[in-house]
Amino acid sequence: MGSLPHSHKIIIAGNHELIFERENDLARSLMTNVTYLEDEEVVIDGIKFYGSPWQPWFYDWAFNLPKGELLRKKWNLIPEDTDILITHGPPYSILNRNDWGNEQKGCEELLKRVMEIKLKVHAFGHIHEDYGSKKVDKTLFVNASICTVYYEPINKPIV
Numbered sequence: 203m204g205s206l207p208h209s210h211k212i213i214i215a216g217n218h219e220l221i222f223e224r225e226n227d228l229a230r231s232l233m234t235n236v237t238y239l240e241d242e243e244v245v246i247d248g249i250k251f252y253g254s255p256w257q258p259w260f261y262d263w264a265f266n267l268p269k270g271e272l273l274r275k276k277w278n279l280i281p282e283d284t285d286i287l288i289t290h291g292p293p294y295s296i297l298n299r300n301d302w303g304n305e306q307k308g309c310e311e312l313l314k315r316v317m318e319i320k321l322k323v324h325a326f327g328h329i330h331e332d333y334g335s336k337k338v339d340k341t342l343f344v345n346a347s348i349c350t351v352y353y354e355p356i357n358k359p360i361v
Contacts, residue, residue, distance in 0.1 A: 204235035210246050211236040214253040216290040216328060217263035222255065224264075239288065241279050252284040257291035257328060258309050265290065269310070277315035287321050291328040296338060297345035301331045316341065325360075333357045 203211060213236050215222035215229075222229040222240070230238055237244050239253025255265040256276045267273045280287060291309055292298040293316050298308030307329050316324055320340060327347040335344045346360045 215255040220264045251286045253288040255290045274311045286323045289326045292326045297332040
């Protein structure tokens with residue numbers, strides 16, 4: 203990723219990136235020419251980005267927290283003046299439906315925080331089946347999942 207020609211590359215971990223949760227220092231040392239955000243912010247050209255990998259408990263993968271207070275504490279770390287939020291998972295009810303029972307898999311606590319902040323953009327993935335974008339009020343929500351639920355990379359990047 204560090205060899206891509208883009209001036210700025212911001213990444214977060216997700217549920218498959220176990221090394222970032224278990225060996226964070228090692229994982230960070232392996233990355234070059236990228237900005238990794240884990241409950242952190244970065245300002246680039248006057249735009250404040252905040253990134254976080256957490257999600258409601260999902261099997262036994264990385265960056266899981268039980269619904270409720272622990273997730274609320276993580277989302278309350280998001281600064282009020284954030285312009286662009288990057289999370290692994292979606293907020294509840296927005297681009298968060300899976301194919302198995304058409305269930306909404308997003309995080310209720312994340313939705314509450316996102317609505318408080320009034321972001322310009324909230325980008326996420328995790329729910330592969332609900333790829334796309336949607337404007338709610340003044341916030342553009344982007345489910346940028348490139349792969350299908352079967353890990354086939356068929357969706358185009360959303361830029």
